[in-house]
Amino acid sequence: MKHYQFVFLLLYATSNLWSQTEVKYSPSGFSSGSNAQLNIEFIKNESRSLEVVWDMHLRVTNNTRYHNLSIVSKRYRNPRSGADGYSFSPFLQAGIGYNRFSDPKLKTISGALGYLVGYKHLFKNGISIEPTIALALGINYGIPVPGINPSRTIDRYSVLFEPDLRLLVGYRFGRKKLISKEE
Numbered sequence: 001m002k003h004y005q006f007v008f009l010l011l012y013a014t015s016n017l018w019s020q021t022e023v024k025y026s027p028s029g030f031s032s033g034s035n036a037q038l039n040i041e042f043i044k045n046e047s048r049s050l051e052v053v054w055d056m057h058l059r060v061t062n063n064t065r066y067h068n069l070s071i072v073s074k075r076y077r078n079p080r081s082g083a084d085g086y087s088f089s090p091f092l093q094a095g096i097g098y099n100r101f102s103d104p105k106l107k108t109i110s111g112a113l114g115y116l117v118g119y120k121h122l123f124k125n126g127i128s129i130e131p132t133i134a135l136a137l138g139i140n141y142g143i144p145v146p147g148i149n150p151s152r153t154i155d156r157y158s159v160l161f162e163p164d165l166r167l168l169v170g171y172r173f174g175r176k177k178l179i180s181k182e183e
Contacts, residue, residue, distance in 0.1 A: 020083070022128060024170030039168060041074070046082035049074045051089075057097070066097035066108075072116055084122040090115055093136055112138025112160050122172065130168040137161055 024039040041051040051074055057066035072091040079085045093112040118132035138160040 020174040022170050022172040024168040026166045026168045043083045046079050047076045049083050066095045068093050068095035081122045084120045087118050107143045108140050110140045110160055112136040126172040128170045132166050134164040
């Protein structure tokens with residue numbers, strides 16, 4: 001519950017800094033085995049925005065639970081209603097995880113760079129639908145834990161390659177007029 005309170009406090013505190021803010025949710029990813037994703041997009045002008053993504057993963061292959069935080073710099077091509085249409089966006093991702101069946105003390109941290117492609121359709125009532133495809137490439141690092149046999153630890157280093165296909169549904173707050181392109 002504390003996480004949700006923090007998100008709403010962040011949204012309220014920053015709502016006056018940006019002309020519009022959009023909150024989006026995806027119950028599950030189609031390809032990554034992810035449980036849920038919450039996105040907050042801070043719209044700068046009609047063609048640029050900054051998106052913060054909180055991703056809660058459960059990797060089916062090794063029963064590892066992850067919490068990822070990503071920062072996405074979105075650029076929209078030929079927006080119709082402002083910050084909508086096709087977007088091509090690089091992102092930076094950091095995460096922490098643990099194997100929920102062996103020992104929750106065995107932690108992994110990860111870092112990745114990626115690229116996200118999507119199309120957002122914004123309805124007149126402020127509701128948005130956005131299918132996205134993301135591809136992340138990075139490194140996982142197993143944190144050694146004192147007092148635990150090293151043979152029980154997860155891989156010390158491993159490469160992270162993660163495609164993700166999602167459908168996000170959201171609502172845009174703040175009906176102020178957007179600033180024109182590239183101010």
